[in-house]
Amino acid sequence: MDPQNTEAKVLLSRAKTFRLHTGNLVNRSRLKKKCPGSTSEEVRSCQRRTAFSSKQCRPVLVRTGFPDVLDCSLPEATETITPEEREELKVSVKLFLCEAGQSAIGDAVDLACQTLAVSQLDSVIIAPPPPLEADQSLAHLQPAWEQLEALVRSQKIAAIGTSDLDKDLLEQLYNWAQVKPSSNQVNLASCCVMPPDLTAFAKDFDIQLLTHSDPKELMSAESFLEAMREGARDQSLSGWRLEWVLRYSVIVKSRGIFKSKGYLVSAKRVDP
Structure with a gap:
């Protein structure tokens, strides 16, 4: 944020929720702009580029007349999906939760649907926040999975799907869940x-194994x-807490290429 930009500073000081949309990064790569070296660098770079400029921040006003939600986006146009092309496209999401909380999942899915102008996401892979203990357990996964199941029913x-579950934990989740996981991502950086x-179990129960290179904590x-x-310079950031980071991809089914x-x-x- 430009320290002289009083309007943007007021917007941030009054907001209770901050949301960032990077725009379509496929457009940026087509323009041959420099691509970050990792997914973490990519999302951080996009956050910095937004710079909280009032030209890129659109406040959602509440009755008091002050913005409750500060919605910031990059200049790249968001390519929404038209009803005519929806059947030709696959919309996939990976949701990185930074804090435990079921409502965050519903909010993230709703915002993704709204951003892309669709009523349903084809797939959502969940990456829960790191457990307090060293090892992840079924109890740690259950609250998030129950919310995902509710979103499938609606x-x-x-x-x-899930991310980075070993065979034992994937089996525990499969046996407990009402809506079974359709996929499980495996990070080949830690497992060549x-x-x-895991391969045998996934084959027996029709679970697709996918690979990824995301860090455990995307941001x-x-x-x-x-x-x-x-961006904020001298603006107070007291009390701000990161909730979640969502990555979406829209693929043309017949060609296997990214549309967005x-x-x-x-x-x-x-508030303290």
Whole structure:
């Protein structure tokens, strides 16, 4: 944020929720702009570029006349999906939760649907916040999975999947869940070859194994605030907490190419 930009500073000081949309990054790559080296760098770079300029921040006003939600987007146009082309496209989402909380999942899915102008996401892969203990457990996954199941029943999501589960935990989730996981992502940076027991279990229960290179924490609370400070300069950022980061991709089914790709980020300010 330009320190002289009084309007933008007022918007941020009054907001309770901050949301960022990167725009379609496929457009940016077509323009041959420099691409970040990792997914974490990509989303942080987009956050910095937004710069909280009042030209890019659109306040959602409440009855008091002050913005409750500050909605910031980059200049790249968002390519919404028309009803005529919907059947030809696959809309996939990976949701990185930074804090435990079921409502955040519903908010993220609703915002993704609104951003892309669709009524349903074809698939959502969940990456829950890191557990307090060293090892992840079924109990740690259950609250998020129950919310995903509710969204499947309400037809907001067609299929749901997991990330970085070993065979034992994937089996526990499969046996417990009412809506079964359709996929599980495996990070090959820490595992050069798919574990044979995981491969066998996935094959027996028709679970698609996918690979990814995402870090466990796509954006930390510290890196989010650091990027905020670069734009806010002398603006107080007390109480701001990162909720979630969502990555969406829209693929043309018949050609297997990306039509669009982008990130949505949400943070809330908790008053002391």
